[in-house]
Amino acid sequence: MQPLTAAPDHDALTPEGLARALLRRWYVLVLAALVTAAACYPALRPAPRYQSSAVLVVKPPRTDNQPNQLTNLQPSLAMVSYAVVQRLQSPAGRAELRAAGVHGTYRLTPRNSGTSATPYYSIPTLQVEAEQPAPADADRVVQTIIAVYGRHLHALQREQGVPAATLLTVDLVNRPGTVALPPNRTRALAGVGLLGTLTGVLAALWTERYATARRRRRPGHEVSAPHRTP
Template identity: 90%
Template sequence: MTPEGLARALLRRWYVLLLAALVTAAACYPALRPAPRYQSSAVLVVKPPRTDNQPNQLTNLQPSLAMVSYVVVQRLQSPAGRAELKAAGAHGSYRLTPRNSGTSATPYYSIPTLQVEAEQTAPEEADRVVQVVIDVYERHLQALQAEQKVPAGTLLTVDLVNRPGTVALPPNRTRAYAGVGALGTLAGVVCALWTERYAAGRRRRQEAGQTGQTG
């Protein structure tokens, strides 16, 4: 079908497009009152054991600790890890993001900190999911060290730099309108073309029947 033929077909079936526009407008109404979304975020750090030379564990954060932390993150992001998190109660949207120290002089991921974020429809549920992820992360870190038979006195530990805190996310109405509008437009065009094709086929059958009766 040429562009001109497509335009003529859509003009003939304007009522189908109008109906689709009305349905799309009705579907856009829920976007005016979207469900509230909350994001909880916490930052944890992998700390080396306390020693006489380094009583403050946070002053002895080495890039190697960041690599150990990233190994644990990879485990949790694997299908088996996601299944474990889901079984533990972590559902919905959550992210584990290794963080830098925040300075331009520090190499990427050299500081063993990890940001855990979760989005839920209730603030307490977002905090709960973040805490579940942290608990599973800590369990995997301990299991990784147990596999390597690390002595108890030299075990790495997990501490929270920032405890879970929740903020309300602003609704993105523009994206909702655009998505519903695009789907409505596509559905309207498809329905109009289908209606045009059905009507054309019906006319051909009627003309064929009249020709047969005349013959």
């Protein structure tokens, strides 16, 4: 006669076993559903967000032949502008912006004057955007970024020894304007619902596994096994 050994429980590894485990721990799922429903309330009433946006341009110096600086915008100026953007997007540049008071979401986007066939930035314009909970804060962040951008442009030219009479300057095409961002309630509800469902299922399965382990550790607990013939 061979000794009887407990057969491994593979029930929980099947879809039917998972379904039975979830049914046995229905109260965990109900609790998770209540917590998820409570979490959905702030998702339906998100905090207001405002976006401020401005467009700046790098202008060449005024000359007798080109008194209107905006008519002498060259692709080379766009390359200089992009070099400044790369500085601000580097770790050191982001740290400098944070030290200057720039927090939250912001974007520096060189504007493309071409088409899908000519995707080159040939006009040195840069769109600066910032999102904040208050309109004044969004405007302040945009103005701070523009000020830091101007300092970097001046420093870049000073490093190259550009004479003061031929320095490139920064001007605003569009001054900062603020708009309220519409809340995306559908995405927020979907995210909270998915997270709540996943958490509830995992909590129910963990509770089932914990209860099964405790039951097996009890003294005198016997596990039935199939009868074996000698």
